Structure formats: structure tokens, C-alpha cells
Amino acid sequence: MSANKILKIGKHQPKLPLIQGGMGVEISGANLAGNVAKCGAVGTIASVGLCHASPHFHPEKHNYFEANVIVIKEAIAKAREIAGPDGIIAVNCMVALTDYDTQVRAAAEGGADIIISGAGLPLRLPDYTKDFPDTALVPIVSSAKAASLITRHWEKKYGRVPDGFVVEEPATAGGHLGAMTIEQVYDPALSLERAVPDVVKYVKEEMKADIPVIAAGGIWDRNDIERAFSLGASGVQMGTRFACTEEGDASPRFKQAYLDAKEEDVVLIHSPAGLPGRAIKNPFVAKYLDGQVESKPCFANCLTHCKYRKTRETFCIAAALVDAFNGNWDTGLFFCGSNVVKANKIEKVADIIAELFPD
Numbered sequence: 001m002s003a004n005k006i007l008k009i010g011k012h013q014p015k016l017p018l019i020q021g022g023m024g025v026e027i028s029g030a031n032l033a034g035n036v037a038k039c040g041a042v043g044t045i046a047s048v049g050l051c052h053a054s055p056h057f058h059p060e061k062h063n064y065f066e067a068n069v070i071v072i073k074e075a076i077a078k079a080r081e082i083a084g085p086d087g088i089i090a091v092n093c094m095v096a097l098t099d100y101d102t103q104v105r106a107a108a109e110g111g112a113d114i115i116i117s118g119a120g121l122p123l124r125l126p127d128y129t130k131d132f133p134d135t136a137l138v139p140i141v142s143s144a145k146a147a148s149l150i151t152r153h154w155e156k157k158y159g160r161v162p163d164g165f166v167v168e169e170p171a172t173a174g175g176h177l178g179a180m181t182i183e184q185v186y187d188p189a190l191s192l193e194r195a196v197p198d199v200v201k202y203v204k205e206e207m208k209a210d211i212p213v214i215a216a217g218g219i220w221d222r223n224d225i226e227r228a229f230s231l232g233a234s235g236v237q238m239g240t241r242f243a244c245t246e247e248g249d250a251s252p253r254f255k256q257a258y259l260d261a262k263e264e265d266v267v268l269i270h271s272p273a274g275l276p277g278r279a280i281k282n283p284f285v286a287k288y289l290d291g292q293v294e295s296k297p298c299f300a301n302c303l304t305h306c307k308y309r310k311t312r313e314t315f316c317i318a319a320a321l322v323d324a325f326n327g328n329w330d331t332g333l334f335f336c337g338s339n340v341v342k343a344n345k346i347e348k349v350a351d352i353i354a355e356l357f358p359d
């Protein structure tokens with residue numbers, strides 16, 4: 001086993017070179033993020049739709065966006081309380097959201113140490129956080145080209161560069177994938193083997209910066225971490241394995257779906273956001289793939305570009321993700337990474353971290 005790398009993101013240095021990836025809707029809420037941070041890794045709250053079950057959200061008042069602001073701040077405070085004073089808490093905000101700017105501001109005002117942002121290019125992220133210089137900003141990319149586009153834009157417009165990059169591999173990751181089409185998901189140029197060294201080279205040779213590159217997608221055990229280190233990554237981000245933990249915020253039925261999933265159950269779909277996504281083929285997804293899905297009504301207008309809202313193609317993703325969180329097997333969208341087939345027990349966060357980082 002090689003020595004651990006040091007992961008320093010802006011002013012923040014977790015004890016371990018590990019980030020638990022943000023997983024919406026509320027698969028990684030305050031409890032998961034707080035417990036991961038308590039163990040010395042970065043715990044990440046996914047900001048998307050966090051208010052869905054909160055007493056602040058009154059659908060009849062159409063106050064989804066206002067309620068999200070309150071709940072994001074509450075979640076950061078709760079995660080911090082669990083994590084203790086040294087815990088590092090990140091918030092994951094998706095560019096594709098209608099209230100992206102408001103969610104980012106809420107995360108910064110709520111005291112997030114790091115904002116991690118993908119599902120689109122976070123070109124205006126520094127603008128939304130300009131009053132919070134200690135909040136580190138980390139775009140999620142799938143290639144050096146995307147890293148360079150973001151960096152050049154930030155330097156020119158805001159005079160700053162990213163504090164790190166998460167390089168996420170579409171062939172294995174969960175949730176929305178950084179590829180334009182389903183075919184592109186398996187493009188070898190977007191594999192960790194190609195994209196991580198490419199981004200590392202870009203950071204060193206063109207940016208001439210000392211910022212970390214963090215590998216995500218398909219990381220499950222220590223061998224995967226060693227592989228990421230050997231590609232030049234300074235840390236890893238893991239999603240699927242942490243979704244299926246005791247501390248994971250989703251319902252027990254969500255976790256059971258992970259335990260039951262077999263290779264043939266893991267499929268790619270076109271999401272209403274216009275991106276491919278990886279999910280478990282439950283009755284809802286099977287019907288969708290068959291062209292027969294019945295959507296629940298749009299309840300929040302949550303995506304800037306939503307195929308369902310525009311043309312009634314696809315489905316209301318917010319409703320489907322909330323159903324998955326609640327464990328509604330027939331109607332939910334159960335996002336997962338390809339490693340979901342390895343989930344065979346509900347683990348404790350501390351046990352996973354002790355296995356991955358034994359000393």
C-alpha cells in the first residue's frame with residue numbers, strides 16, 4: 001500500500017484524501033455528510049431539492065426556492081454539529097438548477113468550506129461567492145478541455161482559478177453523467193485512466209498551479225484509491241458506497257434497492273436535464289425505457305432546461321428522486337454508480353473509512 005496523499009483544497013485540509021460525493025435528492029443530507037466529516041474525510045451535502053420534506057416548504061405557496069435557502073443553511077449547521085469543529089463540510093450544487101445561484105449563495109452564507117459544482121460548466125460560480133473568500137470552489141469536469149474552459153473564464157472575469165477539480169468518469173459514476181450522449185458515456189477519452197493524467201498535466205503545465213485533482217467514478221476499495229493515486233490524483237470522491245450506509249440519509253428501502261441490484265439492473269437513461277444518467281431498472285425506469293412512463297406533475301420548476309416541462313417528454317425528475325429517497329420502488333428514480341452491484345451489506349461510515357485508510 002502506498003502512502004496517502006495530502007489533499008488540500010483552498011484553505012481546507014481533511015485528514016484523509018477522500019470526499020464523499022454529493023448525492024441528491026437528500027441521499028447525502030446532513031447526517032451522511034456530518035458523519036463522513038467526523039471521520040476525517042470531506043462530507044458533502046447535495047443541495048438539490050433538500051427542502052422537499054421540510055416544514056418550510058408549502059407547495060400551495062410555491063415557495064420551493066425560498067425554502068431551499070433555509071434548509072441548505074440548516075443542513076450545513078446540522079452536519080457541522082455532527083462532525084465537530086475540525087470537520088470539513090462541502091455542498092454540491094448543480095449548475096443545471098433554476099435556483100443554482102441562490103443555492104450557491106445559501107451554501108456560502110451557511111458556512112460551507114467547499115462548494116463542488118457540476119452538471120454543467122460552473123462559469124459564474126466565483127461571482128456568486130465573491131464575499132466568501134474562504135469558501136473553496138471545485139468544479140466537476142470530465143476532461144482537461146472543460147477544466148481549461150472554466151479556468152480561462154474565471155481568470156479573465158474574476159481573477160481567480162479553481163481550488164481543485166473533481167474528474168468524474170461517466171462510464172462508472174452515479175447520477176447525471178458528464179457526457180453529451182449515451183454513446184459518449186463509454187468514450188475511452190473520458191476514462192479516469194485518460195482524463196485524470198490529462199487534467200493533472202493541464203494543472204501543472206498550463207495553469208502552473210498547485211491544486212488537487214480528485215478522481216471520481218467507480219472507486220470502491222483501496223485498490224481503486226491506489227489506482228487513482230498512480231494516475232496523479234491527490235484524492236478520490238466516492239458516492240455509491242456511501243449511499244448504502246447506516247448514516248446515509250435515504251430510506252431503508254432505497255438502500256435495499258442497492259443491495260438487490262444486479263449487473264443487468266443497472267441502466268443508462270436520458271434525464272429531463274438533457275444529460276445521460278445511471279440508475280437501477282425498477283418498474284418506473286423499465287416503463288420509461290419502454291416509452292410508457294407516467295410522470296407525476298412538475299412541482300418546483302427546478303431545472304433551467306427541463307424536457308418534461310417543455311414538451312412533456314421524459315418525466316418530473318424532482319418527483320421521481322423524492323420518491324426514490326422515500327423508498328417508493330415503483331415510482332422512484334434510483335440513481336446509482338455501476339459499483340452498486342458490489343453493495344452487499346449496509347455498512348457504517350467509520351468502518352468503510354477504516355478499511356480504506358487503515359492507519
Ligand SMILES: Cc1cc2nc3c(=O)[nH]c(=O)nc-3n(C[C@H](O)[C@H](O)[C@H](O)COP(=O)(O)O)c2cc1C
Binds near residue numbers: 021027118
Ligand atoms: C444516488 C446518487 C445521486 C447523485 N447525485 C449527485 C448530485 O446531486 N450532484 C452531483 O454532482 N453528483 C451526484 N452524484 C454523483 C456522486 O457525487 C459521485 O461523484 C459519483 O457517484 C462517484 O461515482 P461512484 O458512485 O462510483 O463512487 C450522485 C450519485 C448517486 C449514486
